[in-house]
Amino acid sequence: MPAQTYLFxxxxxxxxxxxxxxxxxxxxxxxxxxxxxxxxxxxxxxxRLTDILVTHHHADHTAGIGELKARHHCxxxxxxxEAQRIADADATVxxxxxxxxxxxxxxxxxxxxxxxxxxxxxxxxxxxxxxGDTLFSIGCGRVIEGDPQMMWNSLLKLRALPDDTRFYCGxxxxxxNIRFAKTVEPDNKALTARAQEVAKxxxxxxxxxxxxxxxxxxxxxxLRADNPELAKSLGLGGAPAWKVFxxxxxxxxxx
Ligand SMILES: [Zn+2]
Numbered sequence: 001m002p003a004q005t006y007l008f009x010x011x012x013x014x015x016x017x018x019x020x021x022x023x024x025x026x027x028x029x030x031x032x033x034x035x036x037x038x039x040x041x042x043x044x045x046x047x048r049l050t051d052i053l054v055t056h057h058h059a060d061h062t063a064g065i066g067e068l069k070a071r072h073h074c075x076x077x078x079x080x081x082e083a084q085r086i087a088d089a090d091a092t093v094x095x096x097x098x099x100x101x102x103x104x105x106x107x108x109x110x111x112x113x114x115x116x117x118x119x120x121x122x123x124x125x126x127x128x129x130x131x132g133d134t135l136f137s138i139g140c141g142r143v144i145e146g147d148p149q150m151m152w153n154s155l156l157k158l159r160a161l162p163d164d165t166r167f168y169c170g171x172x173x174x175x176x177n178i179r180f181a182k183t184v185e186p187d188n189k190a191l192t193a194r195a196q197e198v199a200k201x202x203x204x205x206x207x208x209x210x211x212x213x214x215x216x217x218x219x220x221x222x223l224r225a226d227n228p229e230l231a232k233s234l235g236l237g238g239a240p241a242w243k244v245f246x247x248x249x250x251x252x253x254x255x
Contacts, residue, residue, distance in 0.1 A: 016029065023103050039071075127166060135155060137169065165212060221248050226244070
């Protein structure tokens with residue numbers, strides 16, 4: 001039976017998402033920005049919380065863990081390299097580890113850069129990826145604990161997932177990301193199409209995710225740093241892709 005997801009807003013602009021295995025009834029929250037919104041989502045779906053899959057240690061992804069664990073006795077899966085910073089972790093995982101939510105099987109990808117131990121979760125059968133603050137739609141996370149080369153390699157890993165993979169990220173930043181992306185690639189047709197789609201979704205009060213990896217490859221400048229035309233337009237023709245990525249990230253920081 002295919003996995004089910006339930007997406008909802010948390011805090012200011014965070015996303016919460018539940019991943020549900022209809023066969024066993026198991027349900028994972030991907031990160032726990034705040035307990036109250038996750039409780040509301042559980043009530044709405046009627047699902048029972050069995051797991052919390054944490055992507056990284058930032059408070060806006062972990063603040064709800066303690067309260068949820070006390071109430072639901074759920075298992076908390078956390079990135080191994082950030083285990084000390086995530087209270088209540090029951091299992092720690094890293095690259096290629098398998099994480100099961102009931103019968104649904106996911107694989108861990110190390111995606112450092114935003115934080116040093118950031119991980120993502122990929123569920124190959126359902127082609128779902130939970131990427132935290134590494135990849136956003138038409139954007140990417142700030143490089144806080146790592147360096148640009150590390151972040152670029154993490155983005156390459158996510159870009160290599162099948163094109164029809166639907167990914168869920170940690171924040172609703174898409175509209176702002178599009179405003180910036182247009183300054184980098186004003187003539188990108190896929191970006192123009194995505195901008196129209198996003199405007200329509202937001203006008204209807206809908207979230208802009210999940211998006212697919214294939215769509216992002218075409219429209220997200222942060223996944224296109226190895227495109228020779230793009231590099232040339234930034235005055236970086238022939239430079240290594242990670243340097244082009246660093247330049248785009250730096251421009252976004254100042255935008
Ligand atoms: Zn973060």
